Structures are given as C-alpha cells and as structure tokens.
Amino acid sequence: MLKRISVQQLQVGMHLKEFCGSWMDHPFWRNSFVITDPQDIVRIRASAIREVWIDASKGLDVAPDVQAVSQAESDAEVDAELHRVAQAQRQVQAAPMAEELERAKKICAKSKEAVTSMFHEARMGKSVDTEAAQQLVEEISDSITRNPGAFISLARLKTADDYTYMHSVAVCALMVALAKQLGLDAEQTRQAGIAGLLHDLGKALMPMEVLNKPGKLTDEEFAIIKRHPEEGHRMLQGGSNVDPVALDVCLHHHEKVDGSGYPEGLAGEQISLFARMGAVCDVYDAITSNRPYKAGWDPAESLRKMAEWSKGHFDPTIFQAFVKSLGIYPTGSLVRLSSGRLGVVVEQSDRSLLVPKVKVFFSTQSNLRITPVLVDLSAPDCKEKIASREDPDKWKFPDLNALWIG
Incomplete structure (x- = not known):
C-alpha cells in the first residue's frame, strides 16, 4: 500500500518508493529502496525533499495514529504527479x-x-x-x-x-x-x-x-x-x-x-x-x-x-x-579566424554548422593575448570566417576550457 508521508515520519525499515520532488533534489541515485541506515534519513531531511512515498506492503508502516494519504488518494496523487511530469517535459524550453x-x-x-x-x-x-x-x-x-x-x-x-x-x-x-x-x-x-x-x-x-x-x-x-x-x-x-x-x-x-x-x-x-x-x-x-x-x-x-x-x-x-x-566545430574547439586571431568555439549557430559563436582571445600577428571578445560568425555584418582548426597541444593555452565554460 502506497502512502505519502513527511520526511520527519521516516523510520529505518520503511520501503521508500518515491521522492516527492525532482531527482536533482534528493541525495540518492535511485528512488526505490528499504531504509537500513539512520544516516540516510538524516541526508533526506537535510535535502530539499519534504515528502516521500512509502510502500507499507514492503516495509514498516506509519503508526496508526499518524495521518497519511490513503490508498485511493495515493492512486489519484500518483496519476496527478505523472501528468505534471509529462506536462513539464513537454514544456522544456530552449536556454542560452x-x-x-x-x-x-x-x-x-x-x-x-x-x-x-x-x-x-x-x-x-x-x-x-x-x-x-x-x-x-x-x-x-x-x-x-x-x-x-x-x-x-x-x-x-x-x-x-x-x-x-x-x-x-x-x-x-x-x-x-x-x-x-x-x-x-x-x-x-x-x-x-x-x-x-x-x-x-x-x-x-x-x-x-x-x-x-x-x-x-x-x-x-x-x-x-x-x-x-x-x-x-x-x-x-x-x-x-x-x-x-x-x-x-x-x-x-x-x-x-x-x-x-x-x-x-x-x-x-x-x-x-x-x-x-x-x-x-x-x-x-x-x-x-x-x-x-x-x-x-x-x-x-x-x-x-x-x-x-x-x-x-x-x-x-x-x-x-x-x-x-x-557541429563541424564542436564547442571547445580551438580555431583560427580569417583575421589571424585564435578563438574557442562556445556555441553553435542555428544557421549553419560553419558559423558558430567564437570567443576570440589571441592575436597570431602580435603573438599576444587580447581581451576576450565574443564573435558571432553567423551575424549578417560579420566579415570573419573560420580559416582552420588549431592544435591545442601546439599552443598549450592553460585556460582553454575555462574560456568557453565562462
């Protein structure tokens, strides 16, 4: 029998069926297991999770005088939660x-x-x-x-x-x-x-x-x-x-x-x-x-x-x-632009695989670092293009990954 209870009601021996919240909010990689370690309860209570589902048929139940969601209510709650998750998945929006x-x-x-x-x-x-x-x-x-x-x-x-x-x-x-x-x-x-x-x-x-x-x-x-x-x-x-x-x-x-x-x-x-x-x-x-x-x-x-x-x-x-x-030049790739400047690809373009966004940070003409600047090769007014790939081992920039991670 499924019951939804507060994390404060958790006890060793209960079969934890599901966390009420995002997978990212709780400290375990799986949902369904029997609680055998008191420290697991401490970790759950310290997380953002406030309620959980337990399966009383597979582990300890709550005390008779403790309020919990009934079987009929639990079925309705589970259906509602599945619907909510499905709706959320359909509404995933693009992000910068x-x-x-x-x-x-x-x-x-x-x-x-x-x-x-x-x-x-x-x-x-x-x-x-x-x-x-x-x-x-x-x-x-x-x-x-x-x-x-x-x-x-x-x-x-x-x-x-x-x-x-x-x-x-x-x-x-x-x-x-x-x-x-x-x-x-x-x-x-x-x-x-x-x-x-x-x-x-x-x-x-x-x-x-x-x-x-x-x-x-x-x-x-x-x-x-x-x-x-x-x-x-x-x-x-x-x-x-x-x-x-x-x-x-x-x-x-x-x-x-x-x-x-x-x-x-x-x-x-x-x-x-x-x-x-x-x-x-x-x-x-x-x-x-x-x-x-x-x-x-x-x-x-x-x-x-x-x-x-x-x-x-x-x-x-x-x-x-x-x-x-x-992308032909995946994020993190080191490239040389037609101006002779070097940059690292930070994002792809919707327009073409050949015109990603590049963070330029080095001048091969002066052989010096320059103030990093973002160049959108897909922009209508952009005159630059990628001239070649570059071998990071040749240049040995210690912060190449940090440049695109930000």
Missing part, C-alpha cells in the same frame, strides 16, 4: 548556453555519483536498477533539449581518474543528441540514452590495474578488456525489466560495419541502428577525453579523424547525423 551550463554542472555532478554507485553495486554482484537510471536520462535529455552544447561539452571534460564513470554519462548524452538528430521518437530517444548509460557496465568487472593502466595494453590485457561487452550483457540480463536496446548496445557497441569488430564480428545491417549509434558515440567520447595514457584530442580534430575511419568503422549516415548534432 551560459544559463544551461550552470544547470548542466549540477546534473553532471549528480550523474557521476549515480554511475559510480551503479558500478560499485555491479562489482558487488548486485543486479542493476535500470528503472532508477531512467530519471538520470530524463534530466540529461531535458538539458540537451534546452541547449545541446552545454551538457555534452561539460561531460567531455573528465579527468583520467573518473573517466570510466563519466564516459558512461557522456555517451548517454551523445546518444540522446544523436537520436534527436535522427528524428527518433521520444521512447526511442529514451532507449538510446539508457543504452548509452549502461553500455560499458561490463568494465565494472575488469581488473582495475588493466582498466587504468597508464600505457599500452599487452595482447593478454587487451583480450581481458575485450570481454567487457559480454560481461556487461550478462550482468544486465540478471536484472529485471531491462530494455532490449540496452542489452543490444552493451553487447555490440564495439562492432564495426566492415565486420572487423568484436565480440561477434557483425557487419553492416547485422548491427542494429542503436548499436551503430553507440559505436560512434563511444569512440568520440573516448578520443576527446583525457585517459590514463594520453590527453584527449581537440573535438574538431577528433571528428576529422573519425571521418577518415568512417568507411570501415562507422555507418556513414549515422556519422553524418552525429556531426550535425555536435
């Missing part, structure tokens, strides 16, 4: 880059906590709660709807230490953006996001000394790492209500269209649409991220390299849609 970056920072931090917990539970042999992961995907999807560049660009800025966890978050975001670009419906977009979030779960069972090795893997070590799709697939099969798309992408995101991938050597149309999407998103985030053994490549340069590989590795139609979802 600077505004969405602030939201995206909070979502990134909460997402990292969620995925870290998910991997920890997988290492402990516990089944994966994919239903709880859906709220994380919804928050990420809403952020991408408001402004695609904000969350995707922030998720790329992971450290080598948190790569495994944030890689899952970043691939989730890239899958959502790609699904939207391909015109997939809301349910398919949600499936793509869940699949991206869970695609590398098998790495939870890989030896840490191999996973985080700061150098090239031996053939034996690579053979171990190549088992992670099958290990992840097996773990997901042990859960309940696991989306078949997530199972498919987990197992097949390392397949290549020319048949040279693993674990099954599938080729062309033998690989599902979602797995082909996962292959592109997985590689892009991997090569643009800092790893234990190398620094990440510039976003624009990464797309150029991927284009060279696309004939045998990626589905060309999906890769083209992927580029459109990010």
